[in-house]
Amino acid sequence: MRRSLRDAGNAAGLSDALWGSPFLTVCRGEAAARPPVWLMRQAGRYMAHYRGFRASHGFIELCRDPAAAAEVTLYARQWLGVDAAIIFSDILLILQTLGLPLRYSTGDGPQFDRAVQSAAEVDALGDPEQASADLAPVYEACRLTVAGLPADIPLIGFCGAPFTLAAYAIEGGGSKQYARTRQFMYREPAAWHRLCARLVQALAGSLARQVAAGCSAVQIFDSWAGHLSAEDYAEFAAPHLRALAATVPAGIPVILFGHGTAHLVDQIAGCGADVVGFDQFTPLRPTWDRLGGPAAISVQGNLDPCLLLAGTPRERLRAGVDRLRAAGGFGPGHIVNLGHGIMKESDPELARHLVELVHG
Numbered sequence: 001m002r003r004s005l006r007d008a009g010n011a012a013g014l015s016d017a018l019w020g021s022p023f024l025t026v027c028r029g030e031a032a033a034r035p036p037v038w039l040m041r042q043a044g045r046y047m048a049h050y051r052g053f054r055a056s057h058g059f060i061e062l063c064r065d066p067a068a069a070a071e072v073t074l075y076a077r078q079w080l081g082v083d084a085a086i087i088f089s090d091i092l093l094i095l096q097t098l099g100l101p102l103r104y105s106t107g108d109g110p111q112f113d114r115a116v117q118s119a120a121e122v123d124a125l126g127d128p129e130q131a132s133a134d135l136a137p138v139y140e141a142c143r144l145t146v147a148g149l150p151a152d153i154p155l156i157g158f159c160g161a162p163f164t165l166a167a168y169a170i171e172g173g174g175s176k177q178y179a180r181t182r183q184f185m186y187r188e189p190a191a192w193h194r195l196c197a198r199l200v201q202a203l204a205g206s207l208a209r210q211v212a213a214g215c216s217a218v219q220i221f222d223s224w225a226g227h228l229s230a231e232d233y234a235e236f237a238a239p240h241l242r243a244l245a246a247t248v249p250a251g252i253p254v255i256l257f258g259h260g261t262a263h264l265v266d267q268i269a270g271c272g273a274d275v276v277g278f279d280q281f282t283p284l285r286p287t288w289d290r291l292g293g294p295a296a297i298s299v300q301g302n303l304d305p306c307l308l309l310a311g312t313p314r315e316r317l318r319a320g321v322d323r324l325r326a327a328g329g330f331g332p333g334h335i336v337n338l339g340h341g342i343m344k345e346s347d348p349e350l351a352r353h354l355v356e357l358v359h360g
């Protein structure tokens, strides 16, 4: 539940414009002048502007070029007219600075040339403090982005959750079933917990530096958490997520998001979320009521990303928005978003239309 965000007041020393912004107001569970909306992965391949950058920059190169990353972030924010920016970066960069060589090949997604397969390989990972410091270009991109944003638009910093990052490290990339990850958890529980503890240290350093660089909220992506049972999540994942969320500086809202997590959302919320992200399979009203409603926690989500795919009639998109409103959205404590990242086949005009519908 909400980590005493209200008691903390403006402990982070935000400007009046940021403090009163629709996005941060709703993170605190209060009513805002307009319902805030942003889209996960809002800067990405569905946008011609982004594809233009990618024609001349590799993906990792782009993430490590502060001026380019800031421009991609700012352009998407402004073009869509959304209420928050999220820094252009990736959750996997920290695994690279911890010593796992990372590649993004088009089509195959991210891949590590070496996976973590034994306790010895866990212990051979790099120093977590150094790994976080080595993402200096990301923090510089945050500074440049904040300088370019309107005064009332927050920048969201982010990282992956310990479970999701450990799963990437063990699988060596994405996976359908995450069987190797669970095998590792069951066979080597002590090494698993050491791996997650080291990730927490590195991630805490990264979030603190993003906040120091001007981010006024953070989101932790536990994208593949849905592959665990509730019992395994409680034993192997939640303690580390909770430990990480607890390190975020006071007064900075923490958004915790997982996908395929309708069976885990109570636990995720309980890990110290000020805002919990619902995927599109999680029924908004009954789930939020169960968590205590807007007084206890804010909610972000949860339109189907496929509504934005090319060819969806505008009436269908409007019906989706109306349904979200009827399900209890748009009021105090609700941030409009998709249930997962925007897909690369999306129609940018539909994405922009969604923002107009929410604000209209």
Ligand code: CP3
Residues within 6 Å of the ligand: 039, 040, 041, 042, 043, 044, 045, 054, 059, 086, 087, 088, 089, 090, 091, 092, 104, 106, 107, 108, 109, 110, 158, 174, 221, 223, 259, 340, 341
């Ligand atoms: O939201 C934003 O605009 C900020 C940027 C952002 C990216 N990745 C940029 C990106 C964010 C917040 C992420 C988070 C991320 N990265 C997650 C969690 C979100 C989720 O979807 O659940 C995950 C699992 C990753 C790991 C990752 N990085 C994957 C699975 C991929 C996609 C591979 C593919 O080819 O589809 C990436 C690459 C990536 N990260 C791209 C972008 C814009 C596309 C890279 C390209 O330009 O080729």
